[in-house]
Amino acid sequence: MSKFLNNKLFRYLAVFLFLNSAILPVKSSSALAAWALKTNGVLELRTKSNTNLKAYFQKANQLYGDRFWVDFPGELKNPRTIKGNGPIEEIRLGKPSDGKTRLVIEFKEETYLAPLTWRMVGLDQNRWRIKLFTPKYAFKEIGEGFVGKRITVFKKNQNSNYVRGKVNNNLQLPNVKQNKFSVVIDPGHGGPDPGAIGIGGIRESDVVLDVSKIVKKLLSEKGVKVRLTRKNEIDLDLSPRVSFANKTDADIFVSIHANASRGKRRDINGLETFYFRGWKGRFLAKKIQKEILRVSPGSPDRGVKQGRFYVIKNTKMPAVLVEIGFLTGRLDARRLEKAAHRKRVAYAITKGILEYLSKVG
Ligand SMILES: [Zn+2]
DSSP, X not given: OHHHHHOGXXXXXXXXXXXXXXXXXXXXXXXXXXXXXXXXXXXXXXXXXXXXXXXXXXXXXXXXXOEEEEEEXXXXXXXXXXXXXXXXXXXXXXXXXXXXXXXXXXXXXXXXXXXXXXXXXXXXXXXXXEEOOOOSSOOOOEEESOOSOOSSOOOOOHHHHOOOOOOBSOSOOOOOOTTTOEEEEXXXXXXXXXXXXXXXXXXXXXXXXXXXXXXXXXXXXXXXXXXXXXXXXOOOOHHHHHHHHHHSOOSEEEEEEEEOOGGGOTTOOOEEXXXXXXXXXXXXXXXXXXXXXXXXXXXXXXXXXXXXXXXXXXXXXXXXXXXXXXXXXXXXXXXXXXXXXXXXXXXXXXXXXXXXXXXXX
């Protein structure tokens, strides 16, 4: 148990949902009163009223399977482990730090999960519900205590208690000094050059233009000056993109692309980020790669690599080329065709850029 809780990987949060606001005194007893994982894959929780919950999801690694956990204020008295069945490997109740309670659900390897669609719903002042999976075979309920509604409940306030746990990779983008930085974003391809064509005819030039525009908006909101090499569906050769960037005083250059595999293999998915030279380029690539992986659970990490692409080789500032997924891959294409996912990817790229700017300057 302690090995599990002290593991540093545990602090890496792939996805998290923040819920509600009121906070209990730190040293109070656990706010978790009862929990049940029902036969339909729904987790129900009963807590003290107006508890501040934090829910997280982390993809499997070498040590553990996919995990979902919820942190509650108040200290758990008896840490314990409960054996799972069906898609559930194990359920652990622990004390991640003094004054806290953590309920961890670890899934078996083969379980299909879609954490980006998960929503924690507040049923009333002290009851919560989240659908985690759809059982393929019979699943036996696991739980402790009574999660149902008590007869004497508090006055209902449906609106304020219906909490949409927005799944964002991170709600907080780092701050940087206002009006200090300038970035060039290069949406790949355009016009008669659609770039990669994916499943169902999805076009790289459209996908990356959409993502680039959102990145521009998010960075602008942080006081970063952003220039796009193209703002619409025009054909722009590579050399004008580079000379445009080199004429500006931009701190960094980020080219956004989506991949296609040879033979359009649907089983090939993944994300990768290229730089051409310098530790700054490499550092920027690492920051972006880390963030885009977080919003693309299950999609392979193809790594940060050195690449000789024209636009990153010939720009004079630190430059990267990010491939946000395979339009020919089943998993990636299905996501990239959704506006919500493109938004998350844009968010992730923005976060990587801001982290770079705040550290390297
Ligand atoms: Zn491309």
